[in-house]
Amino acid sequence: MRIGLEIHVALPTRSKLFCSCRTDASEPNTAICPTCTGMPGSKPTLNRNALAISVSIANALKCRVPESTSFARKVYFYPDLPKNFQITQKDEPVGAAGEITIESGKRIGIRRVQLEEDPAKVIRQDDYTLIDFNRSGVPLVEIVTEPEIGNEEELRMFITELKSILYYLGIDIDRELKVDLNISVSGSRVEVKNVTGMKNLLDAARYEVQRQEKLVKAKQGVVQETRSYVEKDMKTAPSREKESDEEYGFIFDPDLASYKTTGIRIAKPVYASKIAKEYSKRYGVKDSALRELIMFNSGNLALIDSAKDRHGMKALITAVELLQRYASKKADPSVFERVVEIVEKGAYPDKEMMLRIEAGKSVEVHAGASDEEIDNEIKRLIGENSKLLKELGKNPKAFNFVVGAVIKKYKSNPRAVSERLERILKELE
Ligand SMILES: [Zn+2]
Numbered sequence: 001m002r003i004g005l006e007i008h009v010a011l012p013t014r015s016k017l018f019c020s021c022r023t024d025a026s027e028p029n030t031a032i033c034p035t036c037t038g039m040p041g042s043k044p045t046l047n048r049n050a051l052a053i054s055v056s057i058a059n060a061l062k063c064r065v066p067e068s069t070s071f072a073r074k075v076y077f078y079p080d081l082p083k084n085f086q087i088t089q090k091d092e093p094v095g096a097a098g099e100i101t102i103e104s105g106k107r108i109g110i111r112r113v114q115l116e117e118d119p120a121k122v123i124r125q126d127d128y129t130l131i132d133f134n135r136s137g138v139p140l141v142e143i144v145t146e147p148e149i150g151n152e153e154e155l156r157m158f159i160t161e162l163k164s165i166l167y168y169l170g171i172d173i174d175r176e177l178k179v180d181l182n183i184s185v186s187g188s189r190v191e192v193k194n195v196t197g198m199k200n201l202l203d204a205a206r207y208e209v210q211r212q213e214k215l216v217k218a219k220q221g222v223v224q225e226t227r228s229y230v231e232k233d234m235k236t237a238p239s240r241e242k243e244s245d246e247e248y249g250f251i252f253d254p255d256l257a258s259y260k261t262t263g264i265r266i267a268k269p270v271y272a273s274k275i276a277k278e279y280s281k282r283y284g285v286k287d288s289a290l291r292e293l294i295m296f297n298s299g300n301l302a303l304i305d306s307a308k309d310r311h312g313m314k315a316l317i318t319a320v321e322l323l324q325r326y327a328s329k330k331a332d333p334s335v336f337e338r339v340v341e342i343v344e345k346g347a348y349p350d351k352e353m354m355l356r357i358e359a360g361k362s363v364e365v366h367a368g369a370s371d372e373e374i375d376n377e378i379k380r381l382i383g384e385n386s387k388l389l390k391e392l393g394k395n396p397k398a399f400n401f402v403v404g405a406v407i408k409k410y411k412s413n414p415r416a417v418s419e420r421l422e423r424i425l426k427e428l429e
Contacts, residue, residue, distance in 0.1 A: 004147030018044030038083030058095025109146030283313030
């Protein structure tokens with residue numbers, strides 16, 4: 001099975017790609033001008049900030065960034081584009097031949113990254129159509145992958161990784177994620193157009209893969225076609241759209257010059273999942289705990305980095321988790337430092353204690369139970385109840401019951417208790 005993606009991401013610029021209209025207007029048709037409504041004689045002027053962001057994305061996705069980049073007109077006839085063409089990139093996109101390494105270690109190729117304008121929004125009513133030009137000209141980056149995603153799990157990993165890389169560049173893809181999926185189970189390529197949001201993307205892929213697998217199994221063959229995702233039925237259905245990229249007319253855009261990419265300030269990429277992997281290896285902690293804390297939270301990463309040379313990584317992770325759970329405001333480094341010190345003394349503060357620490361008040365720290373005490377308590381609970389022991393390996397409720405009972409007695413760190421219990425169960429196997 002092969003899945004390829006075309007992902008459209010809106011860039012966080014204040015103004016549109018080729019004019020100075022705002023990008024955040026909500027009242028329809030209030031942020032428009034002759035350029036973004038495609039009036040005759042109007043001329044586009046490139047938003048340099050959008051260019052810089054798109055080059056930063058291409059760089060973070062390890063693409064080859066050309067020395068100069070240019071624009072093309074993609075010609076088509078549709079009410080969302082009264083000038084009859086969309087300004088996009090064809091021969092000289094801002095990036096090509098990149099890759100993303102996903103959680104499993106597999107590399108997924110990035111074919112190209114291109115900068116383009118969003119068309120207007122078309123709203124269909126019973127017997128008429130409304131058009132909102134606020135969206136017309138909003139800068140988009142289109143990221144095209146190679147068809148190298150092998151299953152649903154890899155698709156989830158790919159989007160998570162991309163989302164994290166873009167998050168660290170200041171781009172939130174949840175705000176407006178629009179994806180075209182190419183899915184081929186047997187060799188015939190089916191395109192599922194305009195899927196919006198992460199959940200729909202995974203649902204659409206799952207449905208389409210199963211649909212094609214059923215056809216192949218029944219020896220009916222898969223028709224090469226364009227489909228769309230019907231959210232309310234959680235299904236894909238044939239769509240009437242016929243055009244493929246080969247059928248569009250492209251011409252060089254004479255209104256826009258060629259732009260040098262040298263000299264553009266490129267934002268330094270942060271690969272949080274790679275950092276999580278490195279730290280987990282170096283400090284002997286769980287990769288998943290770190291990933292959860294830092295992939296979409298630069299504040300947590302900064303806290304850990306600021307203290308990692310003075311404290312143990314386990315205590316840092318616990319302290320960040322405690323702040324996330326209980327803090328009423330953004331943690332400052334001095335509060336963090338105090339929480340880490342308390343955790344390193346073996347204590348596990350509850351909500352009340354955390355609020356006192358946050359308020360700068362004094363707290364009484366009792367050292368938590370030792371590993372031996374925790375082990376003894378676990379063994380005592382298991383020894384009292386032979387049925388419980390049988391349930392522990394397979395029933396999460398039984399596992400949580402034991403962890404909960406130990407926490408209640410000693411006010412211990414849940415993660416530490418879980419680890420002791422896992423270890424004891426392994427020994428008993
Ligand atoms: Zn405008």
